[in-house]
C-alpha cells in the first residue's frame with residue numbers, strides 16, 4: 001500500500017517545528033521514519049503533515065554535562081552506538097545499542113523517535129527507565145521535563161503533550177565505585193523486537209559490597225519496569241547467588257505480564273526471571289573487572 005496524501009515541512013529550528021505541530025492537529029513529527037513510514041504505508045497512521053526534525057542540528061548531539069550524559073532527540077542510533085563518550089560513561093546504553101533493530105534501521109532511526117514511539121520492547125525505553133533518565137520536550141516556547149518513570153504510559157503512549165517535540169534525554173552518570181552492566185534479550189531472530197529483555201547496572205566497592213543497583217525488565221508489561229524489591233535486597237549487601245533467583249521471581253510474581261501470539265504470560269515471566277538473573281550476574285562480574293576510573 002501507499003501512504004495517504006500528506007504535506008511535508010522541514011522546519012529550520014525546534015520552535016518552528018513546535019509552531020507547525022501546534023497549528024495542525026493531524027501533523028506528526030518524523031525523525032528517522034523507521035517506524036512512522038511503515039505505519040503510514042500500511043495506513044495505520046495518516047498524518048496530514050509530516051514535520052521533519054531529522055536535520056535540525058540543535059537536536060543532534062551527545063555531550064557530558066552536570067553529571068549527566070545528554071543526547072539530542074534527533075541523534076541517530078548508529079551515532080550513539082559508536083560514540084566514545086557513551087562507551088565510557090554510559091556502558092549500559094552502549095551494550096544495548098547493537099540490539100536495536102538492524103544496522104540499516106539504526107543508520108536512520110533516532111534516539112528521540114524510539115523513545116517517543118514507546119514500544120514496550122524498545123531497548124532505549126528500558127535503559128531510560130532503568131537508569132532514571134529525564135526527557136526534555138519543548139512546547140509553545142517553553143521546555144518541560146518528564147522522568148522516564150512517568151514518560152511511558154502504555155504501548156506507543158507517552159506523557160508527551162500533543163503539540164510537544166522531544167528535545168533531549170539525560171542519563172545520570174554513575175561515579176560511585178566499580179561499575180558493571182549486563183543486558184540480555186530473547187527474540188525470534190537477532191535484532192527483532194524482544195519478547196523479553198533485562199538490563200542491570202551495578203556498582204560494587206573494594207570489599208565486593210553492592211553499593212548501587214538498577215534492574216529493569218522490558219516487554220513483559222505495557223511499559224518497561226524496575227525490579228525494585230531486588231534492588232533493595234541487593235543494595236548494601238554482598239550478592240548471594242543462592243538468594244538472587246528467588247528474589248527476582250518474588251519481584252515478578254505480582255507483575256501483570258503480557259500474553260500475545262509470540263509468548264504466553266508464564267513463558268514471559270519465566271524468561272524474564274532468567275534474563276534478569278543473567279543481567280545481574282554479568283553486571284556483578286564486569287564490575288569486578290572495571291575500575292572506578294573506567295566509568
Ligand SMILES: Cc1cc2nc3c(=O)[nH]c(=O)nc-3n(C[C@H](O)[C@H](O)[C@H](O)COP(=O)(O)OP(=O)(O)OC[C@H]3O[C@@H](n4cnc5c(N)ncnc54)[C@H](O)[C@@H]3O)c2cc1C
Nearest residue numbers: 029031032033034035036101109110113114116122166192
Ligand atoms: C525492521 C525493524 C526492526 C526494528 N527493531 C527494533 C528493535 O529491536 N528495537 C527497537 O527499539 N526498535 C526497533 N525498530 C524501530 C526503530 O528503532 C525506530 O528507529 C524507532 O522506533 C523510531 O525512531 P525513528 O527516528 O525512526 O522515528 P520515526 O519513525 O520518525 O517516528 C516514530 C514516532 O515518534 C515520533 N517522534 C519522532 N521524533 C520525535 C520527537 N523528537 N518528538 C516527538 N515525537 C517524535 C513520531 O511522530 C512517530 O510517532 C525496528 C524498526 C524496523 C523497521
